[in-house]
Amino acid sequence: MNDLVRYALDGNVAVLTVNNPPVNALGHGVRTGLKEGIERAIADHGVEAIALVCAGRTFFAGADIAEFGKPPVSPTLREVHEVMENCPKPIIAGIHGTALGGGLETALACHYRLAVPSARLGLPEVKLGILPGAGGTQRLPRLVGVEKAIEMICTGEPIGAHQAHQMGVVDAVTEGDLLAATIDFADHVVAEDLPLPRVRDRDRLIAEAARRPELFQAAREQFAKVKRNLMAPQHCISAIQAATEMDFDGGMRRERELFEELLKSDQSKAQRHFFFAERLASKIPDVPRDTPRREIATAAIVGAGTMGGGIAMNFANAGIPTVIVETSQEALDRGMATIRRNYERTAQKGRISASDVETRMGLLTPSLDLADVAGADIVIEAVFENMGLKKELFAKLDAIAKPGAILATNTSTLDVNEIAAATARPEDVIGLHFFSPANVMRLLEEVRGEKTAKEVIATCMDLAKRIGKVPVLAGVCHGFIGNRMLHAYFDQAYALLYEGCQPRDVDKAIHDFGFAMGPFAMADLAGLDVSWRIRKETGQTQPIADRLCEMGRFGQKTEAGFYRYSQYSRTPQPDPEVAAIVEEEGLKRHDARREIGAAEIVDRCMLALVNEGAKILEEGIALRASDIDVTYVYGYSFPVYRGGPMFWAGLMGLDKALETIKGFHAAGHGDVWQPAPLIERLVAEGRSFQDYDQAGG
Numbered sequence: 063m064n065d066l067v068r069y070a071l072d073g074n075v076a077v078l079t080v081n082n083p084p085v086n087a088l089g090h091g092v093r094t095g096l097k098e099g100i101e102r103a104i105a106d107h108g109v110e111a112i113a114l115v116c117a118g119r120t121f122f123a124g125a126d127i128a129e130f131g132k133p134p135v136s137p138t139l140r141e142v143h144e145v146m147e148n149c150p151k152p153i154i155a156g157i158h159g160t161a162l163g164g165g166l167e168t169a170l171a172c173h174y175r176l177a178v179p180s181a182r183l184g185l186p187e188v189k190l191g192i193l194p195g196a197g198g199t200q201r202l203p204r205l206v207g208v209e210k211a212i213e214m215i216c217t218g219e220p221i222g223a224h225q226a227h228q229m230g231v232v233d234a235v236t237e238g239d240l241l242a243a244t245i246d247f248a249d250h251v252v253a254e255d256l257p258l259p260r261v262r263d264r265d266r267l268i269a270e271a272a273r274r275p276e277l278f279q280a281a282r283e284q285f286a287k288v289k290r291n292l293m294a295p296q297h298c299i300s301a302i303q304a305a306t307e308m309d310f311d312g313g314m315r316r317e318r319e320l321f322e323e324l325l326k327s328d329q330s331k332a333q334r335h336f337f338f339a340e341r342l343a344s345k346i347p348d349v350p351r352d353t354p355r356r357e358i359a360t361a362a363i364v365g366a367g368t369m370g371g372g373i374a375m376n377f378a379n380a381g382i383p384t385v386i387v388e389t390s391q392e393a394l395d396r397g398m399a400t401i402r403r404n405y406e407r408t409a410q411k412g413r414i415s416a417s418d419v420e421t422r423m424g425l426l427t428p429s430l431d432l433a434d435v436a437g438a439d440i441v442i443e444a445v446f447e448n449m450g451l452k453k454e455l456f457a458k459l460d461a462i463a464k465p466g467a468i469l470a471t472n473t474s475t476l477d478v479n480e481i482a483a484a485t486a487r488p489e490d491v492i493g494l495h496f497f498s499p500a501n502v503m504r505l506l507e508e509v510r511g512e513k514t515a516k517e518v519i520a521t522c523m524d525l526a527k528r529i530g531k532v533p534v535l536a537g538v539c540h541g542f543i544g545n546r547m548l549h550a551y552f553d554q555a556y557a558l559l560y561e562g563c564q565p566r567d568v569d570k571a572i573h574d575f576g577f578a579m580g581p582f583a584m585a586d587l588a589g590l591d592v593s594w595r596i597r598k599e600t601g602q603t604q605p606i607a608d609r610l611c612e613m614g615r616f617g618q619k620t621e622a623g624f625y626r627y628s629q630y631s632r633t634p635q636p637d638p639e640v641a642a643i644v645e646e647e648g649l650k651r652h653d654a655r656r657e658i659g660a661a662e663i664v665d666r667c668m669l670a671l672v673n674e675g676a677k678i679l680e681e682g683i684a685l686r687a688s689d690i691d692v693t694y695v696y697g698y699s700f701p702v703y704r705g706g707p708m709f710w711a712g713l714m715g716l717d718k719a720l721e722t723i724k725g726f727h728a729a730g731h732g733d734v735w736q737p738a739p740l741i742e743r744l745v746a747e748g749r750s751f752q753d754y755d756q757a758g759g
């Protein structure tokens with residue numbers, strides 16, 4: 063026995079306790095310990111049953127991700143499961159915390175399963191672009207039926223203990239001490255001489271599904287829609303289907319083949335990259351883990367417009383009392399009414415209860431007096447995007463806010479240092495850039511000013527998680543990471559219109575690439591008037607968009623923008639009037655219009671992100687290429703199965719990306735196509751963005 067798995071006796075029950083903190087990952091040592099423990103219990107004549115539990119905060123939360131992509135080392139999880147399932151003495155799993163992935167698969171290889179009410183069980187492999195490869199696709203449908211297995215495996219969403227009990231994943235939900243309950247259950251199985259059910263032998267639900275093969279086609283179509291372009295859910299369905307077409311061992315072989323295919327795929331490489339990228343993003347090299355945090359018990363938001371209202375909802379959702387300050391009663395009422403309407407809609411969908419709506423509204427205190435932010439531990443400004451206004455406001459906040467309060471701005475583009483300099487406490491000032499709709503979008507771009515204190519950064523990184531966001535740290539520049547890159551992307555999208563495309567050509571190519579929508583459908587959704595106003599203020603032009611705005615075509619809200627919309631439908635309809643403007647403006651810039659294929663559209667738009675991203679990285683505005691990926695997936699719906707723009711460039715081959723960028727430069731598409739020096743350097747050194755991240759430069 064090794065020290066990761068403890069073997070003890072309680073009467074005639076052998077208790078195997080796994081202790082591999084923090085999450086009891088099923089690494090090699092744990093697998094070896096488990097196998098030896100079971101074998102010892104089998105050999106031990108005094109033992110009649112085995113209780114399998116985990117120490118610490120959770121049951122096995124999954125495989126050991128450090129072993130990912132490496133050749134399997136014996137005993138593999140499948141080998142351990144075989145020993146367990148064939149064990150002549152009953153094995154009872156006692157589940158607390160989360161039984162995820164290989165953890166749930168291990169529980170399924172036991173004869174009986176108990177869980178505490180708070181336990182959660184799931185097979186989240188699909189989120190890493192793979193499938194449960196240790197029997198999950200073969201055993202789960204035998205227990206719960208094919209339809210429920212497809213739902214659980216293809217969404218990767220965990221279920222609670224009570225639901226698991228209803229579905230038949232666990233045999234009982236137990237209150238009180240889990241270990242004692244597991245041992246009692248084992249005693250009961252022995253006393254009653256209950257059978258040793260093996261999930262692999264249960265064929266009734268499988269046989270039922272085998273008579274309805276059409277359900278697999280329906281599931282394929284459903285997941286082709288909700289998980290567009292993703293291979294893993296389709297492979298999961300194939301593996302589950304195999305369970306209905308082959309015997310258990312045949313199904314296991316098929317599951318393995320499908321697993322191997324996914325593991326080798328670019329999609330899974332990208333999703334695994336993204337999994338680590340997300341976790342890495344909140345680690346800031348010069349802000350150590352033990353940096354002191356400030357307590358955030360109360361918050362205040364200034365401005366109850368589009369962003370302020372959404373930001374306030376995040377705080378109310380997390381149970382943090384929040385004051386919302388506006389300048390007029392009308393704006394305040396409008397803002398509060400929007401928040402209430404949003405909550406009520408969520409309640410109608412059954413995602414929160416009617417009393418949750420009131421609890422959350424009760425945490426929000428509307429006010430017309432800025433002095434009411436005095437008690438807040440953090441104040442977030444979300445007023446109009448105007449430097450003069452923001453500086454004036456921050457000077458006032460400086461006078462009102464309590465010492466030590468964090469003063470944050472939600473500016474999308476403005477200089478956070480200049481805003482901070484309007485106060486006598488620039489160390490307390492930080493940018494907290496939420497994305498619209500702020501109550502939905504997961505990204506929080508945190509902008510570090512020159513003087514921002516480390517403890518303010520550390521506090522805001524923790525706070526982001528508390529309010530359900532994924533934080534990425536950015537430095538100060540126009541547009542920070544996300545919007546600065548978006549600017550480069552839109553420049554190309556427009557350039558393509560002038561050269562020969564229509565909005566639907568660009569949007570279709572980008573949609574097919576995997577974005578939820580292309581740039582022009584997105585601009586229509588966001589409204590064209592905001593950037594038009596900014597262009598007018600800053601003396602810039604974008605003739606196609608300017609002309610649309612002059613015609614009152616502001617996008618979806620006016621039922622016309624780059625597309626036409628009807629009162630009843632938000633589906634963009636191409637509009638001949640727009641097509642004529644595009645052609646006319648195009649011919650003012652170029653002698654003739656040219657046919658542009660989807661591949662060039664994608665390369666122009668995506669490599670613009672990559673080239674700008676590389677500049678941002680080199681300037682130190684982003685800490686890592688992977689942070690840029692996180693920004694784009696969570697802030698701009700870049701398809702996760704391509705890993706983010708920087709990872710995508712690596713999949714394409716950074717040398718090929720560079721060659722294409724140089725080609726665009728040579729073709730006269732503008733100086734933006736001057737390759738970022740960092741890309742040239744990495745290609746010369748034969749390195750990737752990931753190598754750059756790992757080496758820290």
Ligand SMILES: NC(=O)c1ccc[n+]([C@@H]2O[C@H](COP(=O)([O-])OP(=O)(O)OC[C@H]3O[C@@H](n4cnc5c(N)ncnc54)[C@H](O)[C@@H]3O)[C@@H](O)[C@H]2O)c1
Pocket residue numbers: 364365366367368369370387388389390393443444445446447448451455472473474475495496497498
């Ligand atoms: N809309 C977006 O997609 C988006 C995304 C990220 C960041 N931002 C940034 O968030 C900020 C707010 O944008 P928005 O879209 O919510 O604007 P908005 O016009 O919808 O809301 C601004 C609100 O601030 C209020 N306000 C103005 N001056 C005030 C003051 N002195 N005190 C209190 N309230 C005041 C206004 O009455 C208005 O209700 C801007 O800095 C913007 O750049 C916007």
